[in-house]
Amino acid sequence: MDQFKQGMRQLAGAVTVVTAGKHDDIAGLTATAVCSLTADPPRLLACLNMNGVTFELLRRHGRFCVNVIGEDDLRVAEAFAGMGHVPPTGKFGVGEWEMAEDRAPRLRSALVAFECKVHSVTMLSTHGLAIGDVTAVHVAPHCGPLLYHDGQFAGLAGLLPA
Amino acid sequence: MDQFKQGMRQLAGAVTVVTAGKHDDIAGLTATAVCSLTADPPRLLACLNMNGVTFELLRRHGRFCVNVIGEDDLRVAEAFAGMGHVPPTGKFGVGEWEMAEDRAPRLRSALVAFECKVHSVTMLSTHGLAIGDVTAVHVAPHCGPLLYHDGQFAGLAGLLPA
Numbered sequence: 001m002d003q004f005k006q007g008m009r010q011l012a013g014a015v016t017v018v019t020a021g022k023h024d025d026i027a028g029l030t031a032t033a034v035c036s037l038t039a040d041p042p043r044l045l046a047c048l049n050m051n052g053v054t055f056e057l058l059r060r061h062g063r064f065c066v067n068v069i070g071e072d073d074l075r076v077a078e079a080f081a082g083m084g085h086v087p088p089t090g091k092f093g094v095g096e097w098e099m100a101e102d103r104a105p106r107l108r109s110a111l112v113a114f115e116c117k118v119h120s121v122t123m124l125s126t127h128g129l130a131i132g133d134v135t136a137v138h139v140a141p142h143c144g145p146l147l148y149h150d151g152q153f154a155g156l157a158g159l160l161p162a
Numbered sequence: 163m164d165q166f167k168q169g170m171r172q173l174a175g176a177v178t179v180v181t182a183g184k185h186d187d188i189a190g191l192t193a194t195a196v197c198s199l200t201a202d203p204p205r206l207l208a209c210l211n212m213n214g215v216t217f218e219l220l221r222r223h224g225r226f227c228v229n230v231i232g233e234d235d236l237r238v239a240e241a242f243a244g245m246g247h248v249p250p251t252g253k254f255g256v257g258e259w260e261m262a263e264d265r266a267p268r269l270r271s272a273l274v275a276f277e278c279k280v281h282s283v284t285m286l287s288t289h290g291l292a293i294g295d296v297t298a299v300h301v302a303p304h305c306g307p308l309l310y311h312d313g314q315f316a317g318l319a320g321l322l323p324a
Contacts, residue, residue, distance in 0.1 A: 003299040004204035007274040012176040012307040033197040037209050038287045042166035047199050112169040125200045137169040145174040157319035
């Protein structure tokens with residue numbers, strides 16, 4: 001249904017990079033299909049294409065990290081979306097990432113990063129719906145959020161008085 | 163986990179009004195926890211507090227509508243969030259709504275409205291995760307999208323060149 005895709009272009013979304021894996025077996029992708037589920041317990045969900053490496057690592061290791069991207073990390077969002085310049089060291093060479101033995105990579109400059117343990121994964125046609133129990137939150141707002149709308153990256157603006 | 167709530171304030175979201183019910187047994191609420199799931203088949207998901215009337219009607223009638231709100235419908239978003247002025251005729255007196263015998267109310271001025279048939283509902287603690295099969299899409303972009311970030315409504319802005 002082409003009208004569905006056309007309609008979804010009008011649903012603006014915060015840009016995140018979802019990472020999975022650990023040590024040197026890691027992957028990530030730019031995603032907007034992420035949302036809060038419950039605060040008690042702290043839980044969120046992410047919809048990921050099930051054919052990607054990120055989804056495979058998420059399932060294998062049972063952990064992922066949702067990195068919410070700020071305006072000043074546009075190049076990170078582009079790299080993990082397969083656009084823009086990627087250095088020879090790979091996508092994780094763009095931006096400053098904290099790597100750990102037992103956790104998915106975390107972008108140090110994320111507005112907020114949610115470290116998650118997989119609660120459940122539901123497969124629905126082309127996508128996996130991953131629900132994550134949030135185990136750690138790193139909040140560091142320092143610029144406006146990066147958004148995606150109508151096929152373009154954008155920023156946030158105040159509303160004009162009506 | 164207060165840090166979770168604080169972190170979620172940094173995850174900007176498109177503002178939608180999710181409606182359910184039919185005829186004169188209708189309800190709706192302002193929500194940002196909506197995202198695309200798969201394009202084939204066209205499917206989306208919405209996370210709703212399970213104690214609300216909207217969720218009750220969604221389950222009872224098996225249908226709902228996701229209305230994506232534009233900047234110029236701020237007052238609609240406010241009314242369905244329990245803020246601002248609500249006329250004696252109720253929330254649906256704010257904005258122009260198409261009512262039908264067998265479908266959930268649709269906001270005529272929505273940037274896009276997705277009519278959905280409930281595919282499944284999963285209860286998770288305080289919230290219900292509703293997955294909807296999209297049965298009709300009404301696309302009518304005419305202004306920028308309304309967003310919610312850090313406790314405030316906002317609009318979209320172009321990015322400044324880096």
